[in-house]
Amino acid sequence: MPRLLKLAVSIFFVSFSLSVSAARPQLPPAWDGSPARFDSRTYAYMPPVRIVAQDEPGLISGCDLLLESGNGQSDLQNARICVLRSRDGRRPGLLLDFGRELQGGLRIVTGMPADNRPVRVRIRFGESVSEAMCDIDGVNGASNDHAVRDFTLALPWLGTVECGDSGFRFARIDLLDDDRELHLKQVEAVFQYRDIPYVGSFRSSDERLDRIWATGAYTVHLCMQEFLWDGVKRDRLVWVGDLHPEIMTVNSVFGYNEVVPRSLDLARDTTPLPGWMNGISSYSLWWIIIHSDWYRYHGDRAYLAEQRPYLTALLRQIFGKIGPDGRERLDGTRFLDWPSSDDAASTAAGLQSLTILALDAGAGLCDALGDAALAAECRTKAALMRNCPVGDGGEAKQGRSLMVLAGLADPAETDRDYISKGGSNGFSTFYGYYMLRAMAAAGNYEGALERIREYWGAMLDLGATTFWEDFDMAWLPAGRIDEPVPAGMRDLHRECGAYCYKGFRHSLCHGWASGPTAWLTEYVLGVGVVEPGCRRLRIDPHLGDLEWVEGTFPTPYGVVKIRHEKAADGTVKSRVETPRGVKAELVKHNR
Incomplete structure (x- = not known):
């Protein structure tokens, strides 16, 4: 990598480790309304770094001026203005690149054309160039689910507008009115993020691994909004199972952050028993495992004690889902992750394993809470389940990995016959974390490093600045996401994906994909709590x-x-x- 590019990458990631000291916001003394809720995030205004494309460039002047930093204020000088003119039915448009995925919207500062009526524009956000250029047609997967990313807007004469709330890297602006001028002084991204230091770090003799570690950290940082989301474009929700890799990354990079207990408590408080969190039985199991890891890393017994009523009731509910033969009989949605969902045998083996892991975690938590009787019952149930034959186990690497972690399968044999077989084929962004952990249990550290380089590194090679909801090596070769896709080349964002993430609905910033960050800290840097x-x-x-x-x-x-x-x-x-x-x-x- 050229030295200047190395410097730019370093500056970018260091910039997120700088915390701005500020007093707690206060309401004006005259305010006599209800108590306000203050946002826990910081807002930064960032100019685009590149003009990717211009439609009708002959009708656009001064677009490079939008790349300059500004002050966010319209003025009467009307100097250094980008002008878009529509003429004879031709309407110009601009596609802007903000350099990396971010969460937020746009601030648009306008000038003063002769006609002072509002001007209509169309705004489209995209995690890829293709998405920012597409229409919502019901076929390509593009949607306004979770976040409105395609909308029309009236811009004022000599004013400022903030709009949008989505995950994006690219934004397209099209002038909609005929025979009008649009004067743009600035178009900036309104970047919403938690102003927290990157306390953890990782550097090695392999720059590719360093980039992967940092990209996983940044992916989770974007998802740390007022709650810990799964994705910033889509799945802006607290999906409890998905939180586990994210929280392990938080532990490795940021240390304690209040977004984690807030999210765990939200899941608890919105899921009265006997319900399962997010309607998925395994996600309530993950809630227990997450609390075990959170307590292990932070040792907050007072917070753990707050979970006691729900935790003990949930554990007893799980006991009732274990048959006398030791086989799990979980109801609700039976789910590990999407790519393995068609392999019923793998799902069954995975749920058996995950239930054991949750009981192990529950036993430790009960010990910490002084409930020796319930801890012993957890261990008795876990032992019964370990003595129950798993059965086929399926072909998917997801269930096989959990079997290793639960002590139900030989690590070396499972790695050889399933997890490492076929290389990165069959890996998934979510359960890839557990596949890497299973490879470590087998002592195959070099193989795990190669999987990280190949699988997560392939997303970087395609222009990713955050890791994706899913990725399959079979999607290659494909065009980069940060350029218009050449004719004859696969448009990965438009053409690939499955289940709930087909086409442009596919999230290109998903916190569950950050597993290599936590794994590299734990197994290569070697930190075990x-x-x-x-x-x-x-x-x-x-x-x-x-x-x-x-x-x-x-x-x-x-x-x-x-x-x-x-x-x-x-x-x-x-x-x-x-x-x-x-x-x-x-x-x-x-x-």
Whole structure:
């Protein structure tokens, strides 16, 4: 990568680690209404970095002026203005690129043409160039679900308008009125994000892995809105199962953040028992597993105690879904992830495994809460389930990975016969995290690194700045998402996808796809949390084919700094610096 591009990438990610100190917002003294709810996010205004395309360029002048930073204020000078003119039935349009996926809308500042009537424009947001250029036709998947991304708008004479609320990188503006002029002083993205530091970090001798780690971190950062969403364009909801990879990334990058308990509590409070969270039985299992990991990383016993009534009732509800033979009998929607949903045997094996993992997690949580009897009952049920034959297990890598993690399958055999078989074929963005963990259980760290480079790296090669709802290696070759797709080349965003994410409905920023970020921190940098609240860590690095790796890890007590270097004879030399209150045990690898 050229040095200037490296610098730009570094500046971009460092910029998100800068926290602006500000006092809590206050209402004016004269306000006598109901208590207000303040937004927890920061708003930044960003000019586009590129004009991707112009329709009717002969009717457009000064479009490069939109790439300049401005002040967001219209004025009477009407200087340095981009002008779009419609003539003889021809209507101009501009496609703008803001450089990376973001969550937010547009601020449009207008000038003062001779005709001072409002001017109608069409606004289209897109996560890809193709999406920003498409119509909602009922066939290509484009929609206004969750967020309105295609709409008309009246722009004022000499004024400012903020509009839109979606996930996008590209925005298209088309002049709709005939024989009119549109004067644009500025078109900026209104970027909505949490102003939080990137405390965790990861750098290695492989720049591709570094980019993947950082992209996963940024993907989750975008999804950390007032609640932790699954995606910023579509699925702007709290899907509990999907949260687990996101929360593991939060733990590795940001440390504690209030968006996690807010989202977990929302799921709890909107799901009275005997209901299943999001209507999916496995998602209530994930809620228990998430609480176990959240407590392990942050050690907040007071928060855990708030979950006790719901947690204990949910565990007893799960007991009732286990047959006398130890086989799960979960009702509700039976689901792991979309790509495995047609493999009933894999789903059954996965749900058996996931129930065991939830019972294991529940036992630990009950121990922390001092409920020894319920903890023992969880362990008894888990043992009964482990003694129940799983059956076929299916071909999908999703269910097989969970079987390894639950102790129902031999890690090395499962990796050889299922997970690593076919390389990245059969991987998924959500359950890829658990496939990588299963490969680690088999000791196949180099294979896992290769899967990360190939599968998640392929999205970067196609122009991604965030990771996607799904990706399939069979979709390749395809055109890049950040350019108009050449004739004869597959338009991946328009033509690919399945289930609920066909075509342009496919989200290109989905937090559940961030698994490599958490995995690289845990298995390559080697950070394992042994005692709740990170009071004791186990540093067990696995560099695979890397020459060195270094990074930081957030704890409630401060930042842990780590560096590992591989010598010519294969031995690993490590340096670990911990804050007061954190003890770290280093596992040494001689070869």
